[in-house]
Amino acid sequence: MNLVPVATPAGGASGHQAHPLEGIVTDIRLSRRRFIKGVIFSGAAAASGAYIAGAQQPRPGAMMDRLLTLNINGAARPVEVRPSETLAFTLRNKLGLTGAKVACNRGECGACTVLLDDAPYYACSLLTHTVKRRAITTVEGLRLPDGSLSAVQRGFIEELAPQCGFCTPGQVMSAEALLRANPSPTREQARQALAGNLCRCGAYDHYLNGVMRAAEMLS
Ligand code: FES
Numbered sequence: 001m002n003l004v005p006v007a008t009p010a011g012g013a014s015g016h017q018a019h020p021l022e023g024i025v026t027d028i029r030l031s032r033r034r035f036i037k038g039v040i041f042s043g044a045a046a047a048s049g050a051y052i053a054g055a056q057q058p059r060p061g062a063m064m065d066r067l068l069t070l071n072i073n074g075a076a077r078p079v080e081v082r083p084s085e086t087l088a089f090t091l092r093n094k095l096g097l098t099g100a101k102v103a104c105n106r107g108e109c110g111a112c113t114v115l116l117d118d119a120p121y122y123a124c125s126l127l128t129h130t131v132k133r134r135a136i137t138t139v140e141g142l143r144l145p146d147g148s149l150s151a152v153q154r155g156f157i158e159e160l161a162p163q164c165g166f167c168t169p170g171q172v173m174s175a176e177a178l179l180r181a182n183p184s185p186t187r188e189q190a191r192q193a194l195a196g197n198l199c200r201c202g203a204y205d206h207y208l209n210g211v212m213r214a215a216e217m218l219s
């Protein structure tokens with residue numbers, strides 16, 4: 001953009017008189033050209049520098065721990081997590097909540113089941129940073145305010161549901177999710193609700209008895 005016409009040199013062939021702003025305008029144009037060149041160069045330099053640096057080391061923050069505050073069992077729990085970290089790992093290894101077990105670690109067995117906003121999820125298949133706005137409940141959080149066990153936990157004990165007990169926390173959490181949504185389920189509904197929890201001991205019927213016993217306690 002020309003602010004004013006650029007005059008020919010003073011005393012030139014045209015005999016045109018130098019404009020009083022001639023020197024200033026020329027300086028402005030040169031300065032602007034220099035400025036654009038500088039921007040382009042510095043941008044290219046910055047980009048190439050970043051590329052070279054990026055080839056040698058990870059992007060800043062790419063694998064760094066980040067401080068999150070999770071809502072777990074009704075309490076705010078600050079914890080530093082990596083972007084690739086699973087909720088099961090965070091709960092067990094950073095927060096000391098080892099109730100959720102890790103068996104298959106790939107979303108097949110249900111041993112790691114926790115509740116997010118009352119719905120059951122496999123904690124081994126969730127990235128921790130994706131659940132920072134959810135209400136997370138683990139088996140440690142089922143204890144009633146007076147310290148007693150929940151209806152599901154008592155029902156499982158009364159029906160002698162667990163054998164080795166390894167799958168039990170996951171079974172408890174799936175049953176808890178069912179009874180929060182439907183306090184009076186049929187046995188078939190209970191079977192479907194626990195279908196995502198494998199039991200190597202084969203205690204399925206005992207767990208179903210426990211769910212139905214818990215439903216009776218809640219009725
Ligand atoms: S450990 Fe998560 S589903 Fe098996």
Ligand code: FES
Binds near residue numbers: 163168198
């Ligand atoms: S009670 Fe042993 S795996 Fe279920």
